[in-house]
Amino acid sequence: MLRVGIVDDHQIVRAGFKEMLGDAVQLRIVFEAGSGEEALSALREQECDVMLLDLSLPGQSGMDVLRIVRQRFPDVSVLVLSGFPEERYALSMIRNGAGGYICKDCERDELIKAIQTVAAKRRYVSAKTAELLAEEMLGGGVSSPHESLSEREMQVFLRLAKGESVSDIADTLNLSVKTISTYRTRLLEKLELASNAELAAYAVRNGLLME
Structure with a gap:
């Protein structure tokens, strides 16, 4: 059973x-x-x-x-x-x-x-x-940039895209503000974006926001 x-x-x-x-x-x-x-x-x-x-x-x-x-x-x-x-x-x-x-x-x-x-x-x-x-x-599919994100990067990305602050994310994930800021910088580089607003727009375009 x-x-x-x-x-x-x-x-x-x-x-x-x-x-x-x-x-x-x-x-x-x-x-x-x-x-x-x-x-x-x-x-x-x-x-x-x-x-x-x-x-x-x-x-x-x-x-x-x-x-x-x-x-x-x-x-x-x-x-x-x-x-x-x-x-x-x-x-x-x-x-x-x-x-x-x-x-x-x-x-x-x-x-x-x-x-x-x-x-x-x-x-x-x-x-x-x-x-x-x-x-x-087989290399036949076209991967989206977010598919290369690690689990932790994806967690931070989705929270930033929903408008959560770096300090709030740090509290929720039990990490330091500096660590979350580092993740944010890495995300912007990997996704070739420039701001939290662009992160949010990317998430919306790709249907990634969880309501």
């Missing part, structure tokens, strides 16, 4: 997936959470094999939660269940430790297969993600 946690800030979405998985005899929903903080609290109290994780969460983002789960709960496999299409975040999330990435409009059988795959400590790669990986390996 696989123990599954569902993390999404919309109660109706959690209820939908809970109902979708309710009659799967090999799965048991052990908790649901509406924020990253709630999810991490639940993991401290409840054993879990697979966590279904939305990227767009209040407070700590899904990317923040993934990083913490990898560090503190290494036995928990994370399956990113997102409203964003694969080309936006799939490769980045898998590179940074997610067991797989699947869109919320997936079919029930695909979701169950993905949960079973990541629970077995294997990567679940959808057909679209496999296509993106193949294009990357």
Whole structure:
């Protein structure tokens, strides 16, 4: 019996997936959470094999939660269940430790297969993600500049793009203001941009802002 946690800030979405998985005899929903903080609290109290994780969460983002789960709960496999299409975040999330990435409009059988795959400590790669990986390996795809960002750079980038100050980001990520400023400088160089406003515009153009 696989123990599954569902993390999404919309109660109706959690209820939908809970109902979708309710009659799967090999799965048991052990908790649901509406924020990253709630999810991490639940993991401290409840054993879990697979966590279904939305990227767009209040407070700590899904990317923040993934990083913490990898560090503190290494036995928990994370399956990113997102409203964003694969080309936006799939490769980045898998590179940074997610067991797989699947869109919320997936079919029930695909979701169950993905949960079973990541629970077995294997990567679940959808057909679209496999296509993106193949294009990357063969050099056939045109990579966007943000795809080369590290996990931490992506965290800082998205927060800057949403208008958060350097000091607020430093507090949230438990880093120094100097370190965040260094990340900001590096981001502007890598993305060939000149200001926070241009970072925000880039994020909007590429559909990267998480509401």
